[in-house]
Amino acid sequence: MEDYEEEREAFLIWMKDAGYTPYTQKSYLADVRQFLASLGGKKLEIVKKLHVVSYLTSVRESGVSDATRNRKHASVTCFFKALIELELYSVNPAAGIKKSKTDKNREPVYLDENDLQRFLSAVEGKYKGRNLAVFLLMSYMGLRVGEVHTLNMNDYNVERRSLRVFGKGRKWRNVPVPEDVAPFLDQALEERLDPWRSKEEAMFISQKGRRLSIRGIQQIAAQTFERFQAQVPVAHRRPYSSHKLRHSFATMLLRKGADLRTVQELLGHSSIQTTTVYTHITSREKEEAMSRLQIRIPENTLQH
Structure with a gap:
């Protein structure tokens, strides 16, 4: 079973260097951990777009909102982008996957x-x-x-x-x-x-x-x-x-x-x-x- 410790550590270093807030670092890491757990120990080199879509589908089916699903997609995309920039990997399997359509016509809740x-x-x-x-x-x-x-x-x-x-x-x-x-x-x-x-x-x-x-x-x-x-x-x-x-x-x-x-x-x-x-x-x-x-x-x- 892979624990992807090196990759997770690299991602954290990349986010800190890029100036992400501690709050964003924490939520992105949590999403990425969830994604990595869904891979069932596969090596990252063989992860394809299908695996990312499969993860996002399971997330959606667990009952989270489209906005949360999109955030998890952004976290995984960001993770692979970091690994490519740090020259650990050369392909981003999360790129090019469509976002879920959120309800555009829902009025924001506000106070007058x-x-x-x-x-x-x-x-x-x-x-x-x-x-x-x-x-x-x-x-x-x-x-x-x-x-x-x-x-x-x-x-x-x-x-x-x-x-x-x-x-x-x-x-x-x-x-x-x-x-x-x-x-x-x-x-x-x-x-x-x-x-x-x-x-x-x-x-x-x-x-x-x-x-x-x-x-x-x-x-x-x-x-x-x-x-x-x-x-x-x-x-x-x-x-x-x-x-x-x-x-x-x-x-x-x-x-x-x-x-x-x-x-x-x-x-x-x-x-x-x-x-x-x-x-x-x-x-x-x-x-x-x-x-x-x-x-x-x-x-x-x-x-x-």
């Missing part, structure tokens, strides 16, 4: 401005200042959970009221800090917890004195959403998560008439196609548009 206000009012507890700043960065500046997690103290330019964000695809972008958000961010930095290590640069520190983790942010959001929906019957509660705050930001901007290209830049999307998912229209807006039509039908055409 009134809901956002109520959500922010539900932030409470000992670390309220820090948590409020975290949620404001996501809901009024569109940051991803991972981006909030990687923020360092020197990424915030107080004079210019601008935040330097390290996003997906290892790309930096500058996001203006809205005037109303700045005081909350300033306060959170004033109240910043003492880090366990003196050289810790993280902007947000956990109660254990370390950089606030992605999982930590997600848990704080889940608890806040629970309080936010406390009065809503369980059957009618919506599947909110920290990422929905970013959806809310994008939706609000577009509703205020922001240009799609600008929203793409602010969100750090590499493709404008990704941004178009936020151009969802509500039934109310459809009805309003239809009501503007001047409908003139010749008399006596209605059959009785």
Whole structure:
């Protein structure tokens, strides 16, 4: 039975060198381990496209979403790409396999401005200042959970009221800090917890004195959403998560008439196609548009 230790080690070194976040490294490695376990001990040199498709099919049949299946495909593709670049292998059997079609027409779950206000009012507890700043960065500046997690103290330019964000695809972008958000961010930095290590640069520190983790942010959001929906019957509660705050930001901007290209830049999307998912229209807006039509039908055409 092969354990592929050398290849897994090589993949990890490659990801670290390429600047992947620890979170991405962990999830890609987990996917690759699952794929390697599915090979039944075959040597990697003889792995063909068929083996990769077979793995992805079994993953799909286990009940995961198309998006998760696509992520696992990306992990395996990346794994072979790394091995080729490190000159361990010469063929990528995962290349050229089609992605699963995800449901393009599904509207993103988001909060409108009134809901956002109520959500922010539900932030409470000992670390309220820090948590409020975290949620404001996501809901009024569109940051991803991972981006909030990687923020360092020197990424915030107080004079210019601008935040330097390290996003997906290892790309930096500058996001203006809205005037109303700045005081909350300033306060959170004033109240910043003492880090366990003196050289810790993280902007947000956990109660254990370390950089606030992605999982930590997600848990704080889940608890806040629970309080936010406390009065809503369980059957009618919506599947909110920290990422929905970013959806809310994008939706609000577009509703205020922001240009799609600008929203793409602010969100750090590499493709404008990704941004178009936020151009969802509500039934109310459809009805309003239809009501503007001047409908003139010749008399006596209605059959009785």
